[in-house]
Amino acid sequence: VSRRPLSLPLALPLALRAGTAPPSDETDAEALARRLRETEARFRTMADCAPVLLWMAETDALCTFFNQTWLDFTGRTLEQEWGVGWAEGVHFEDFQGCVDTYMAAFAERRTFEMEYRLRRADGQYRWVLDRGTPRYAPDGRFAGYIGSCVDITDRKDLELDLVRAVRVRDEFLSIASHELRTPLTALRLQLDSVARSIERRPQEHLASGRLAASTGEALAQVQRLTKLIESLLDISRFAEGRVTLVREEVELVALVRGVVDAMQEPARLAGCSLTLTAPPTLRGRWDRVRVEQVISNLVGNAVKFGTRKPITIEIAASDGGARVSVRDRGMGIDARDQQRIFGRFERSVSARHFGGLGLGLWVAKQIADAHAGTISVDSEPGAGATFTLALPGDAPDATRAEGNGP
């Protein structure tokens, strides 16, 4: 590559930026001073145009330079930031760590990297990543530090979302494992007991009918496990939008009555009564199995959280479709939890006190969405909750169930 003198259009702006053309009669000292000024001016232009926050410190760790980007960011003057003034903008929780890291690196002339919150001109604290490097004079003397900061708040927010998502997932896995263990425990004990009993008194056992009773109970546990595993599979089916509705002519009143009848015994054990109010019949084209799943979940929740008070289920025709409301008079749900509970793995109460996978309402919402319907809650803490499933009579399927969970 041949060396060519700079062409005029390129050389001109450089000369303009560096100041006026050199007078021909200047001394060597004047020329040196001029060149220093030019270098300084060029550095400042570069520094002030940089999209990052720049700072420089002297050998005593006091800062003597901040670029315009920094000053614009903090909304403060160079005089305010001078020395250790900049540290006033550091969030008080990060202040000690920030100063410690800075001073320790300084003492050992190490490069350092740290994250802290810095107050922006609008008063908002932003996370910045600050990288500092020692600088040296041409003769090798330590001359202080130079550093740059970038705003990493958006990245931090994403990280927090991720941490939360992972935490929610881990919590779910531990709940799922607990839920799976419960029926397994009963199952195992029942089978052990059958085996032990047969071993001891084979004839008596077979004759007494105990075998039939025990296997019946064991089968009930197997069914409970199967249901749990089905709902675990539902998570991925719905999350990937792989659920397609099987629509058929459904008589809703009979369907809901079936669910209510099946729940009478658990409700009685929980001290709640179930009352159904409905027109004689109400027909529509829905997915029978999925709608049954939603109703069963809503009634199950009402029994679980109904604190021994009456539960009413109401079916009504509405806009060519149907509405099913399940009302309990139990503990109710806080306003701030009312949207959250439809999220995946969410629950308004601690899993330590109430079992369940925390999937029921999420699945219910996916099913309502797939039917182009809605599910909603109306509740006051302490006064109970009413969940309402609204289904259009016959609507095109929603193409994909929308998830609002993590």
Add this chain to the structure above:
Amino acid sequence: MMAPCGGVLVVEDDVDILRAIVQVLEDEGLPVRAAENGQVALAKLRAADAARPCVILLDLMMPVMDGWTFRASQLRDPSLAHIPVVLLTADGGAMEQAEIARASGALRKPVDLGLLLETLRPFLR
């Protein structure tokens, strides 16, 4: 003088597990009483005519009053504090939990019947 103890008090909220445990212990000829949460268990223990159980089999995660709260109340009550407790837990770290709860033993769900009986037997003599 302390009255002699008798049988097992099972504190467990899951009806199926509770029924299964009561069944297998009764099959072994042991007197069993059941409580579906800590509050019910305390009430049964404090009832005037209550026979003192030799051991309490205690679930930890329960509604109304969980196993931790029950254990704390039990330890604060001088008439109940000495009754040994065996934890029945679905969580990992059953032994650590037993230590924290000052329990005499711990069983992890799903529990095997042989191990259940072996763990309870020393308290029943």
